Amino acid sequence: MSSITCGFIGLGLIGGSIARALKDSGEEVRTVAYDTNKKALTQAYQDGVVDVLVSDIDSRFSDCDYIFLCAPVKVNMENAEKLRPFLSPKTVLTDVGSVKTEMHVRMEELGLGPVFIGGHPMAGSERTGYANSKSKLLQNAYYIITKTPETTQEKLDGYRRLVKAMGAIPLVMTYGQHDFITAAVSHVPHVISASLVNLVRDSDSPDGEMRMIAAGGFKDITRISSSSPVMWQNICLTNADNVSRLLGDYIDSLEEIRKAIDSKDEDRLMDFFDSARRYRDTFIDASSGPIKTDNAVHVEIPDETGALAVVITMLAAQGIDVKNVGIVHNREFETGSLRIELHDENDVKKAEKVLVGHGYQVTVG
Known part of the structure; x- marks a missing residue:
């Protein structure tokens, strides 16, 4: 990979981790960044992660080979529109959002289909912000790529090489496939995790005995509830159809297992837990999914x-x-x-x- 320039609009946990990974890749990468958080920008510059700081979305992004939109989905759409006058035909404009359909639709409306390729690094942390970014966050993580009808093979191949340089594993799929899959394995689990935490909160005694004892397994399966509420509000609003459909299926399954518990159906209960155990044991033992392990x-x-x-x-x-x-x-x-x-x-x-x-x-x- 020859020398490239990468722009970042938003330099939080994911944007900062991508920039760090590219700087640590051994490739010649020049970075340009804008963020409303000036403290994070200054720190990134001092760390040597960002080479050029910019105070606005303007022509200084015109020379970029890749531009990463690293804000919440709706803000990414607004920033893409601001960028449009400054984009070169050679540039690949990409995002890191957890929902792809709305982003693709908006990019087509803006006439940015030829330059846009959707991206979603399946990595993260309950901790947010540039201060918690690290290049190893992307190591061996799946990085989903969603192309448009106008995406050329040359741009797709170049993006794949860039993802590999970060240490991640590129996977190409349609944006519809992406949104349904992530709804099932990431978005709905976050909703369920938050509902479990709220269940304990609402059921707890005034002395907080449940909260005191809530460690071990409970604390582990609800760890993701410490993630950004703004981000998850945004995800539920932009992937509403898939999340709602799968939540409906989940609620139906809960109703079925409640009936089995009420009727003391031994066979149904055994099958419920055993089938889950057997399927769970087939999962790949790696932190390459959307919900990172806590190492x-x-x-x-x-x-x-x-x-x-x-x-x-x-x-x-x-x-x-x-x-x-x-x-x-x-x-x-x-x-x-x-x-x-x-x-x-x-x-x-x-x-x-x-x-x-x-x-x-x-x-x-």
Whole structure:
């Protein structure tokens, strides 16, 4: 890949991570960025992630080979319209949004079909903003590409190469396929997660006993509820048909299993849990999906003075940077009394090897 210039309109978690990944790729990449958050822009410039800071969406983006729209979907549409007078026919305009149909429709209305290619890196975090961006966020993550009827093979191939340079895995599909799939495996789960959290909140005692005990499995499956509420409001509004359809199917399945519980239908209950277990066990054991794993290991440690310090010192001696540590008090669904959160999958593998080598019982995930 020869020298290229990449523009970023929005430099939060995803935009910042893409810019970092491209800078770390070994390719010659020049970056231009605009964001309403001037503090984030300044930090990115100081970090060497951004080469040129711009104060507005203007002709300074004309020389870009690729321009990434990294704001919420509706804001991306507005920014694309502002960009239109400054776009070169050679440029690939792309976005990173979780919903593609509305974006594609709007790009065709603006006459931007020949330059637009939709993009969605299937990576993220409950933490937001440039300060939490990192190049490894995209490592081995699926990156969905949605072309328009006017997309040339040359532009598509170039975009694929760019995605690979980030360390991600490009997958090409239609925008309709993308929106239905992500509704099922990302959007609806976020709605369900938020509803579970709200169920506990509304059912809790004045003393907050449920909240105190809500750790282990419950805390893990509802972790995604800490994501940006603005982003998820936007996603539900722009992918409403798919989310609503799948939620309807989910509600029907809940009604069926409630009937089985009420009637004490042993066979139906067994099939419900067993079929889910068997299908779940076929999933690829990697963090390449839309809901990222939290890169944690669970370790059994003795209840004695200094046991925690020994484990942390052991990891530090091997150059493994620990992100967070917690004692798991509710271990109904957990396999270790100590939970260690790390920065990426490589650190998880290294930590597991080190701890198992010293005789500790370790479970990943």
